[in-house]
Amino acid sequence: MSSDTIAVIGGGPGGLRAAHAIAEIGGTVVLIEQRDFLGGTPIAENYAGLTPHGEPAGPQIQRMIEAVTAHPGTDVRLGCEVTALSGEAGAFTLTVRGPAGEQPAQCGAIVLATGFTHFDPGRETQLYGYYEYPDVITLPDLEAMLSQHQVVRPSNGQPPERVCFIQCVGSRDRHIGNEYCSKVCCGVASKEAIEIRQLLPGSKVYIFYIDMRMYGYWENEIYWPAQEKHHVQYVKGMITEVISKGERLLVRGEDTTMGRPMELEMDMVVLSVGMEPSAGTRRMARVLGVAQNKYGFIHAVGGPLDTVSTSRPGIFACGAALGPADLEDTVSSAAGAAMKAVGFLRRHAAAGAS
Numbered sequence: 001m002s003s004d005t006i007a008v009i010g011g012g013p014g015g016l017r018a019a020h021a022i023a024e025i026g027g028t029v030v031l032i033e034q035r036d037f038l039g040g041t042p043i044a045e046n047y048a049g050l051t052p053h054g055e056p057a058g059p060q061i062q063r064m065i066e067a068v069t070a071h072p073g074t075d076v077r078l079g080c081e082v083t084a085l086s087g088e089a090g091a092f093t094l095t096v097r098g099p100a101g102e103q104p105a106q107c108g109a110i111v112l113a114t115g116f117t118h119f120d121p122g123r124e125t126q127l128y129g130y131y132e133y134p135d136v137i138t139l140p141d142l143e144a145m146l147s148q149h150q151v152v153r154p155s156n157g158q159p160p161e162r163v164c165f166i167q168c169v170g171s172r173d174r175h176i177g178n179e180y181c182s183k184v185c186c187g188v189a190s191k192e193a194i195e196i197r198q199l200l201p202g203s204k205v206y207i208f209y210i211d212m213r214m215y216g217y218w219e220n221e222i223y224w225p226a227q228e229k230h231h232v233q234y235v236k237g238m239i240t241e242v243i244s245k246g247e248r249l250l251v252r253g254e255d256t257t258m259g260r261p262m263e264l265e266m267d268m269v270v271l272s273v274g275m276e277p278s279a280g281t282r283r284m285a286r287v288l289g290v291a292q293n294k295y296g297f298i299h300a301v302g303g304p305l306d307t308v309s310t311s312r313p314g315i316f317a318c319g320a321a322l323g324p325a326d327l328e329d330t331v332s333s334a335a336g337a338a339m340k341a342v343g344f345l346r347r348h349a350a351a352g353a354s
């Protein structure tokens, strides 16, 4: 039996935006989130200030949640996961496993918004000692510290005097098969560097990069102020290893502008880890039978003019489930996926009536 409900799977910024957009244009939504709270990775990982204005993630995402839950027709199911799909576009039946056991849910179309996970810097090919040295941390580890307004060395609880970021950890790396750029980590590292300098004005902060990739507002509102106003030092170079030296960390590599080896002592090293498909994205691709690209993200089949249609009719995807994306990209693709899903159902209903 055909259904006019759209199932949105994943309750992060992408899923929230998609659910809100569908409800705003008169559609009925069931929003299925595996965690027992909405908000996605920014909430689960305690992100601090979000770009471009640095407003804390909590209240910003809370506004998105309230916009969704304010619609009485929106059915939010927390702690739930789709375990099977049957039927076809226009009349899908999902099996949803949750606190009340397994239950069927009817829907005509699906928006997949299952997001990303951070690259695990402990993989063999990474020589930066993440699991060896407590003062080697990642971008999300630092986000969690910044959200508490307290940046300290995990080894001794003292504020660091010298901090560096190492860019492209787990991205643009052929050895591990992640040749793609994760898009947000240049900007996020620059944002976090600004936040450290504001919190610890006596600190020295360095960013070691292959090349800085900024787009849109990130260039003018984050990158240039980081250098000119907050005196973050950008060094073009390849870091080959991080080892311990007494109380500090020794960062070794090559200054590629000067063409010479470099060694610098740091109190804390931050690895700018990239974005990979979440385990939920990989699982849902299999359960729903939609194609993935070679990295495991959902494959959008429509080319540059349709970035949200998947290989299966009636199923659309958005946000970081499709590949690395910042919030602007995420909410744009979510609105696009919502429009596509609503349009698809309307055409399907019109074809059934004629």
Ligand SMILES: Cc1cc2nc3c(=O)[nH]c(=O)nc-3n(C[C@H](O)[C@H](O)[C@H](O)COP(=O)(O)OP(=O)(O)OC[C@H]3O[C@@H](n4cnc5c(N)ncnc54)[C@H](O)[C@@H]3O)c2cc1C
Residues within 6 Å of the ligand: 009, 010, 011, 012, 013, 014, 015, 032, 033, 034, 035, 038, 039, 040, 041, 042, 047, 049, 050, 051, 052, 080, 081, 082, 113, 114, 115, 116, 117, 118, 139, 140, 143, 184, 188, 191, 275, 278, 279, 280, 281, 283, 284, 318, 319, 320, 321, 325, 326, 327, 328, 330
């Ligand atoms: C360190 C860091 C800082 C960042 N800071 C910024 C910033 O300041 N500004 C900015 O624009 N961008 C920032 N970003 C990017 C931003 O986090 C992403 O653009 C955004 O989170 C993508 O939203 P999403 O909903 O697609 O995915 P996610 O946020 O990953 O949400 C996915 C949701 O789907 C759920 N899910 C997964 N699988 C399933 C399943 N099978 N069933 C049900 N639910 C499931 C998850 O539990 C989660 O709730 C940052 C990224 C990083 C790594």
Ligand code: SF4
Residues within 6 Å of the ligand: 167, 168, 169, 171, 172, 180, 181, 182, 183, 184, 185, 186, 187, 211, 212, 213, 272, 274
């Ligand atoms: S955004 Fe920057 S740090 Fe991230 S992968 Fe791309 S170039 Fe590397």
